[in-house]
Amino acid sequence: GAVVSQHPSRVICKSGTSVKIECRSLDFQATTMFWYRQFPKQSLMLMATSNEGSKATYEQGVEKDKFLINHASLTLSTLTVTSAHPEDSSFYICSAGTGYDGETQYFGPGTRLLVL
């Protein structure tokens, strides 16, 4: 149980285009999902907390107009990187909270974004 999927697993795009990444909880409902970014050989950096039916909460320094988050249902959250630039190239990972208070997070397999 507690499986989280992400799509796509890899994406290459041209600078200036937008890319949408989907995160799904496959066998449980998640009122809260989280989006992380990970640079090579570094730990995970939380970008935003996504709550179903409400606006996402962004971490300091993360541009909400650049990284659009939509949590339309209890099993789906999407992250759209708008007008992507090479510096947005990274490994994006989502997680979904479950348990009594959502205290246990299960992670998706990640999406490798390369912006040319």
Add this chain to the structure above:
Amino acid sequence: GQQLNQSPQSMFIQEGEDVSMNCTSSSIFNTWLWYKQDPGEGPVLLIALYKAGELTSNGRLTAQFGITRKDSFLNISASIPSDVGIYFCAGREGGSEKLVFGKGTKLTVNP
């Protein structure tokens, strides 16, 4: 942002040896989680701890939630080559949805 102090940063061991890594925090946590991440993959949950003093095992892995609620350790017994990867600790403060992550321990197991 806030991070946990995770040590050691890296370990090189022989197959069959036991491994121990730990995390400490200046904050009190209500939850401690241990994850393993393989290259190009998302972190996989190994053990979740919810109460101070709790000792939990998952196969060859054992983790404990420190009594002070400011630390946790993970032990791996009789290591095997597939234990290679990066291990992250993560903690959650009471009243917060967010996890705080350690910087990771990179484990290399020599056959």
